[in-house]
Structures are given as structure tokens and as C-alpha cells.
Amino acid sequence: MFTPYENGAPVKLEGKYAAMAVCWLLGNGCLFSWNSMLTIEDYYVNLFPRYHPSRVLTLVYQPFALGTLAILAYNEAKINTRRRNLFGYILFFISSLLVLVLDLATSGKGGIGTYIGICAISGVFGVADAHVQGGMVGDLSFMLPEFIQSFLAGLAASGVLTSGLRLITKAAFESSKDGLRKGAILFFTISAFFELLCVLLYAFVFPKLPIVKYYRSKAASEGSKTVSADLAAGGIYTQSGQEVEEDSKHLERLSNKELLFQNIDYAIDLFLIYVLTLSIFPGFLSEDTGSHSLGTWYALVLIAMYNVWDLIGRYIPLLKCIKLESRKGLMIAILSRFLLIPAFYFTAKYGDQGWMIMLTSFLGLTNGYLTVCVLTSAPKGYKGPEQNALGNILVLFLLGGIFAGVTLDWLWLIGKGW
Incomplete structure (x- = not known):
């Protein structure tokens, strides 16, 4: 195994902040x-009022994401991470274009055929997500915790950006004919360009950053x-054959089953x-929050507040001083969040929009905070291949x-005649 850092980490790992920025964009x-x-579900609700798109699209997306990731996670040790992640981002790019093409081809008209097409693309998004999210989190798990944090922050930032864009497009096109459709077209045009940018960043920028090459070399040595294809993209080549066989005992790792139990x-x-x-999010917030003074803006504001x-x-x-790393503390905090279910129910029924906005904000805050705490704490103490797995x-x-969650979200419809 050739590595430019044979004596351990260099004094200064160049490219840390550039890598964090790229991780944020990739997330x-x-x-x-x-x-x-x-975010444009108000357009789809208007286009397909009988089919509950805010719930159905998510419900279609998730089995594809979960099933694909289960296969990928099981075979993780044999999969070329570079191909996996590039395939995912390219699939996102193509799918975004397909949404655009479908809308333009049907002239923004509803109907069961168009709805099935949108659902199919939603499933493809799920497959792409499984490739990218699992692949990237696994890849970043053996690097700095800040990289995972940046990637996870990027995931959340996508929600903020899309919500912000949606509010702008709604304001810009609200009074125009086909305003919702124009906003949707703009969304997926931007989305397609952004996914293409991610393909280029992952293919040509990320693997060449010195700090990334160091951690991938370290993982390969373990x-x-x-990581071999990504190392090759960065100009580092691994050796195979006898050397690997001789070090097989040194390179033994815990199985996926052992890692899961631990x-x-x-x-x-x-x-x-x-x-x-x-x-709760986004189905309940899109459909079950009652009528308020914000009117059609209400669901958009709630979703935007959650994302922010x-x-x-x-x-x-x-901030290390307020990062929760205790395993018991994390479990208690996470179980305590379930008190939000009755809180949302009674607020939707009896409360005003201010309380609902506050609850939605708290839901988002705790979701983001606890996710980062768990995913940055768990990989500590393991070797590179184990951290990836x-x-x-x-x-x-x-x-x-x-x-x-999206399956249980349908329970909110009980008693509503559906």
C-alpha cells in the first residue's frame, strides 16, 4: 500500500475547510x-387533489431508498464507493431532468398517467438517495467528524434553500396564470443544474484534496x-496481492453483525x-393544520421553519460544551421527543398558528441536533473499514x-373520511 503519509498524519492537513465546503454542497x-x-407539493396537491401527493410521494420514495440501501449496506465492503456515489448523483441529475420533461410534455395537466410518472420518478430519487447518503456517510465516517457534520448540515440546507426558493417563487408568480407550475419548472431547472455540479465536485474536486487523500490512504492501510478508485482519482494507487494477504490478520475487521450489536x-x-x-413532517404539516390567517402560505411557512x-x-x-455524547442521554432525549405527538395534535385542534410554528421549529431543531450527535459519536474508536460499514x-x-414515519403519518387521516 502506497501512502504519502507513511509516518502518520502530516503536521497540517491541508484542505480541511475546502473539504467541509464540498461536503456541505454534496450533502x-x-x-x-x-x-x-x-417543497412544491402545493403544486402537486393542486394538480392531483384526490391522490394525497404529500403523503404518497414520500411513501413511494422510501421503500426504494430503504430496499436499495439494505442491499448496498450488506455488500458495502465489496462496493466501489466512487462508482456508487457518482451513480447516485448522476441518477439525481437525470431524474430532475425527467420531472421537468414530464411536466413540459404534459403541459402541466393532471391525470393518473402523469401522477404515476411522478411517483415513478420519486422511486428513482429513493434509489439515488440510497447510493449517495449511505455511501457518503460511510466514506466520511473515517474522516473528521466535521466532515459528517458539514454533509448533514448540507442535507438540512437543501431544505432551507428549497423552502426559501418556494416562498420567492410563490410571491413572484402568485398573481400570474399557472404561477404554481412556473415555480415548479424553475425549481427543477435549478435542481438539475445543482445535481450536475455535485457530480463534477465529487468526480474531480473532492478526491484531490490533501486531507481527503490522507484519510482515504489511512483507511486503505487498515x-x-x-476507497481504491477514489485514491486513484487523487493520484494514489494501492497494491494488491501478496502484501494484502500477508497482512490479512492485521486487517481483520468486525463483521456488520458485530458492529450492529455494539x-x-x-x-x-x-x-x-x-x-x-x-x-409529522411534511404530511401532517401540509394537510392537517387547519385554516389560519396565513392561508395558502401557512403550510409553506411551517415547512420553511422546520427546515431552518x-x-x-x-x-x-x-459547540463541544453542548454536544450530547452520552449514549444514555441521547436515548432519553430521543424518547422525550415523542411528547410532540400529542402536542401537535392538540395544537392543530385548539391552538393558533404561533404555537404551531413554535412546535414545528422545535421539531426541526431537535431533529438536526440529535442526528449530528449520533452520527458523529458512533464511529469513534473503530478502524476505517468498520467506520465505513x-x-x-x-x-x-x-x-x-x-x-x-411516513407510513404512520397516514394515521392522522383517521376520522377524516379517507
């Missing part, structure tokens, strides 16, 4: 297309086979965080929580 790209679809509390933490969040506070929550753990396993449970 943004991981969910930008999907968040665009979520037995990781998933970190089952972290896995359950992530599952529970997202079960709760997705049982989710982003803020993901930066709070950077653990990152994939934890994201699998995260997506499992999302799937369970």
Missing part, C-alpha cells in the same frame, strides 16, 4: 431534488477496499428520531425510521 445535492419535490442503541436512536419527525431550525440544530454540536448501517436505520 445539499443529496436531498436537493427530493426536497424540491416536497484494509478498506472501497451500536444497536445508536441505530435505534436514529430510527426513533426519524419515525417521529416523518410522522433543522439546519441550525445541525450546527449546535460544533457502521455509517452505512446507521443510515439504513435512519431510512427505516423515515419509512416507518
